[in-house]
Amino acid sequence: MLAPYTPYFAEEVWSFMEEGSVHHEPWVSFSYEDEEAVLTGEILVKVISEIRRYKHDKGLALNAPLGEVTVYTPVPVNDAGDAGFATNCTLTWKTGMPELMQVVSGVKFDMGIIGPALRGKAKGFMQAVEALPKENLINIPSTVTVDGEEIAVPDGSILPELSYTVAGASVDLIPVSDSLVITINQ
Structure with a gap:
């Protein structure tokens, strides 16, 4: 390996150990x-x-600190901190799958449906829906009481916003594959 850089020295060393020329090997x-x-x-x-895709989608710079990231893999991984350094976060590797709980964190209203269907009662309708307990929003009720009046919930007007928790802490979830999941706790 030294012959291209120091040909005379390499030839001398080779001649003490072997016969012939190192340059013909x-x-x-x-x-x-x-x-x-x-x-x-x-x-x-x-x-x-x-x-990096998550940071881009959230409008974060690639070098922006991210918080605590946990990666759940099928096999143990020891990267000596390289992934955490590359993504500017505290990254923890765990084997297996996390115990995720899906919870309703809020609701999203489709004003294109609510506005024409309810007109002047739209604001009261949205306030009544937001006042419902979160566990009732998984299955949207068929009617809501607004100012003492039962109002039918228009189809497709309410979408529950779901989030995930791991061990009681709210996390963002990035499912990479069936056996590889990333959770981000900011």
């Missing part, structure tokens, strides 16, 4: 495949790519 060939390293590398690429 073939290059050293090396092959080593580590299936585990290939799998870990693919997981790292997917995780960093998804975290």
Whole structure:
């Protein structure tokens, strides 16, 4: 390996150990495949790519701090902190799947449906829906009471906004695949 850079020195060293010229020897060939390293590398690429996509979608700079990120994988991964450094976050690797709970965090109204259907009662209708307990918003009720009057809920006018919790903490969820999940706790 030294011969191209220091030909005379390499030739002298070679002549003490072997016969002939080092310049007539073939290059050293090396092959080593580590299936585990290939799998870990693919997981790292997917995780960093998804975290960068998440930052882009949220309007964050790629070098903006992200908070606590937990990656749930099917196999143990030890990246020596490279993924956390590349994404500017505190990244934790865990094997298995998280115990996610899906909860209703709010509602989204479709004013294109509510406005024409309810006209002047739209504001009271939205306030009545927002006053409902969160657990009642998973299955939208068929009627809502507004100023003592039962009003039918127009189809498609209310969409529950869902969020996820892990161990009681609200997290953003990035499902990469069936066996690879990323949670972000900001």
